Amino acid sequence: MPETTTATTTDGTTTDGTAGADPAKRSLGTGPGRLLVTLYGVFTVAAASRSLYQLIAQFDRAPLAYSLSALSAVVYGFITFSLVRGGEGARRAALGCCALELLGVLGIGTWTLVDPAAFPDATVWSDYGMGYLFIPVILPVTGLIWLRRSRRA
Numbered sequence: 001m002p003e004t005t006t007a008t009t010t011d012g013t014t015t016d017g018t019a020g021a022d023p024a025k026r027s028l029g030t031g032p033g034r035l036l037v038t039l040y041g042v043f044t045v046a047a048a049s050r051s052l053y054q055l056i057a058q059f060d061r062a063p064l065a066y067s068l069s070a071l072s073a074v075v076y077g078f079i080t081f082s083l084v085r086g087g088e089g090a091r092r093a094a095l096g097c098c099a100l101e102l103l104g105v106l107g108i109g110t111w112t113l114v115d116p117a118a119f120p121d122a123t124v125w126s127d128y129g130m131g132y133l134f135i136p137v138i139l140p141v142t143g144l145i146w147l148r149r150s151r152r153a
Helices: 033-057 063-085 088-114 126-132 135-152
Strands: none
Touching: 033 063, 033 135, 063 088, 088 126, 088 135, 126 135
C-alpha cells in the first residue's frame, strides 16, 4: 500500500482537506485579536503595578478602590492568557471573563458616580474608565464581539 503524506497549510487544514489538530488550539490573538492581546497585556501590567504599589504603600487611604484595581488586574491577566492560549475552552473562559469585566466596569463606574465618598481614590474602572480614556469600558465590548466572531471562523 502506498504511503500517503499530508502537510498542514497556514489555515490549519491538511493537504487532504481535513482539519489538522492546530485549529483547536489556534491563538485567539491572531489578526484583529492581536490588538486585543496587546491592550489587555498593557492593562494587566498597568493595573497590577498600580494596585500593587497602592496596596503596599497606601492601603489605608482607599482599601476598596485599591482592592478592586487589583481584581481588575487579575481579570485582565486571565483574559490575556486565554486569548494567547487559544482553543475553544480558552475562548469560552475569555468570553465569561469579558462579560464579568463589563459588569464590573458598569457596576463600579455607576457606584463611583452614585457614592463618590466610597472611593476616595480612583480605580481602573472608576467613572467607566474615564481616567484611561474609557478604554476599560470599550475593551470588554470589543472582546465580546471578537470572541463571538472567532467562534464562527
